[in-house]
Amino acid sequence: MAVPEAVIRPAVPADLEAVAEIYAHYVSETVITFDQTSPTVADWQGRLDDLAGRGLPFLVADLNDEVVGYAYAGPWRPKPAYRYTVEDSIYLAPDRTGRGLGGALLGTLLPRCAQAGMRQMIAVIADTGNGASTALHERFGFAPAGRLTGVGHKHGRSIDTLLMQRALTTD
DSSP, X not given: OOOXXXXXXXXXXXXXXXXXXXXXXXXXXXXXXXXXXXXXXXXXXHHHHHHHHXXXXXXXXXXXXXXXXXXXXXXXXXXXXXXXXXXXXXXXXGGGTTSSHHHHHHHHHHHHHHHTTOOEEEEEEEEOSOOHHHHHHHHTTOEEEEEEEEEEEETTEEEEEXXXXXXXXXX
16 A cells, blocks of 8 residues: 655654554553553653654654654663664554555664664564564565564563564665
8 A cells, every 4th residue: 555645754742642642552452562551741752852862763654744653763772782773663553554654664764773873773573463563674674583482471461572683784
């Protein structure tokens, strides 16, 4: 399906209520995220500020002045040797999936991370039986890097995570 006329742009504080609402759905209704409590708008502001301070992108998909999805890259691990590796997060409003917005967000996120000096991106994907996230990442050159078995437990079930990885630079 063709990508709707969404504008992919940097997130601003006015977007964070919509971001919080999108993510809250996945926290309460799915096992896609292992969070069990939804972050507040203030929590999201802290994340936006932290990522901006690190020079990392936090993007939204804006469709007719409505935030319908978001993506950002955050530090993979806190130790200094990991400083050039990021983990992506991509979430869409539940009624906006399957329309190409995830690809539009990831396709913008990747070069912005490379421009920020990042060298590797990791995707940590909850293995829920729905391969959409895995397929999205494969389309953008991510390769399987491992599986962690039964590391999450939410809504009465154990969940594996699939790790995928993609180089952002050629050096």
